[in-house]
Amino acid sequence: MAELLGRSLARSLDPLAGESIGGYLLRLAHRLRLSPIRLARLTGCTKQPSSTQLGRRLLLELDTRAFARATRLSEEEAAALTLLSWADRYPPIWRLTSSTIVRPTRDDWLFNKAPRYCPRCLAGDGTAIQQQHGGPWKKAWHLPVAFICPAHRMFLQSDCPQGHPSGRVATVLISQPADTTLHPAQCRHPAQREGQGRTGPSCGTRLDHLENTGSPCPSEGMLGAQQRLLDLLEHDESAEDAASFFTDLRVVAAVLCASWPFSRELIEPESQDAVGRHVQALGAGARPIHDSPPQDSTAAAGLLTAAVRLLDESDRRELVVHARAGRPGSASRAPWVPVFERNERVIH
Ligand SMILES: [Zn+2]
Numbered sequence: 584m585a586e587l588l589g590r591s592l593a594r595s596l597d598p599l600a601g602e603s604i605g606g607y608l609l610r611l612a613h614r615l616r617l618s619p620i621r622l623a624r625l626t627g628c629t630k631q632p633s634s635t636q637l638g639r640r641l642l643l644e645l646d647t648r649a650f651a652r653a654t655r656l657s658e659e660e661a662a663a664l665t666l667l668s669w670a671d672r673y674p675p676i677w678r679l680t681s682s683t684i685v686r687p688t689r690d691d692w693l694f695n696k697a698p699r700y701c702p703r704c705l706a707g708d709g710t711a712i713q714q715q716h717g718g719p720w721k722k723a724w725h726l727p728v729a730f731i732c733p734a735h736r737m738f739l740q741s742d743c744p745q746g747h748p749s750g751r752v753a754t755v756l757i758s759q760p761a762d763t764t765l766h767p768a769q770c771r772h773p774a775q776r777e778g779q780g781r782t783g784p785s786c787g788t789r790l791d792h793l794e795n796t797g798s799p800c801p802s803e804g805m806l807g808a809q810q811r812l813l814d815l816l817e818h819d820e821s822a823e824d825a826a827s828f829f830t831d832l833r834v835v836a837a838v839l840c841a842s843w844p845f846s847r848e849l850i851e852p853e854s855q856d857a858v859g860r861h862v863q864a865l866g867a868g869a870r871p872i873h874d875s876p877p878q879d880s881t882a883a884a885g886l887l888t889a890a891v892r893l894l895d896e897s898d899r900r901e902l903v904v905h906a907r908a909g910r911p912g913s914a915s916r917a918p919w920v921p922v923f924e925r926n927e928r929v930i931h
């Protein structure tokens with residue numbers, strides 16, 4: 584099918600609201616009965632024709648013109664499947680894609696280590712097309728600031744309930760992309776069977792069939808904070824104000840972690856233990872790292888809801904200056920000072 588390169592596919596699909604390029608490839612591949620990697624090759628998603636993997640960087644590096652031509656989408660629709668449209672609002676995206684920064688450092692606030700998802704979104708909205716090929720894998724779920732699905736009022740799930748070793752899958756957009764047997768909502772991690780290595784069968788657990796996720800319901804405060812953050816990614820405020828808010832959010836989150844357990848009372852009770860575990864994990868290394876978002880959705884909700892509330896209810900400038908000053912007598916060594924300064928150069 585290499586001869587199709589540069590031409591349009593015979594059939595395509597309309598993107599769903601908020602859908603990621605990974606989710607779109609899964610649904611379209613399912614419709615065309617192709618493997619995701621084969622579809623990716625046909626639509627210009629892979630630079631090397633012999634590529635066997637699809638990395639997460641496609642969310643930042645998609646050739647939107649070639650992809651739009653192949654899939655019969657507009658360039659705008661193709662670009663909306665990537666994170667690029669949020670680059671001026673969410674600083675970690677800007678830093679990674681900016682040509683003025685020669686060698687960007689790895690940023691924990693850019694991608695979640697394990698993919699998050701809402702089972703009910705993946706199950707689809709009941710329309711014929713979503714019954715056939717599932718609902719959207721949303722691009723916001725890649726970001727650590729997405730932890731709740733406001734539509735279904737539930738915490739996002741992390742990874743597969745079967746549990747799989749992380750590692751190389753962390754940077755992968757679609758795992759086992761040569762597997763043609765799976766529905767878009769099925770787990771694509773390699774099944775753990777002795778001796779079959781990377782070419783073995785996929786796990787196949789239906790992530791849209793999780794009846795009881797075991798998670799409590801998010802509070803109204805958490806839902807409000809999540810909606811506020813998602814609105815900032817769209818067009819609720821100016822891009823400059825949104826970028827500034829996300830930077831301050833990160834600084835305040837670092838302050839909350841660095842001042843644990845004194846900050847515990849600022850966290851909603853049902854997520855205090857989860858945030859405590861996150862803080863403990865941050866301090867587990869030789870040097871505590873405070874500028875790293877929680878991987879667990881409940882901990883992320885607790886920490887970031889408190890940070891949003893502090894930013895919205897306080898004088899932000901005063902709060903950030905206070906954070907910058909650090910503990911009395913130890914301003915230069917306060918752990919959040921480097922976080923602030925690193926981001927300040929970009930935003931303020
Ligand atoms: Zn949902």
Ligand SMILES: [Zn+2]
Nearest residue numbers: 743745770786
């Ligand atoms: Zn699985």
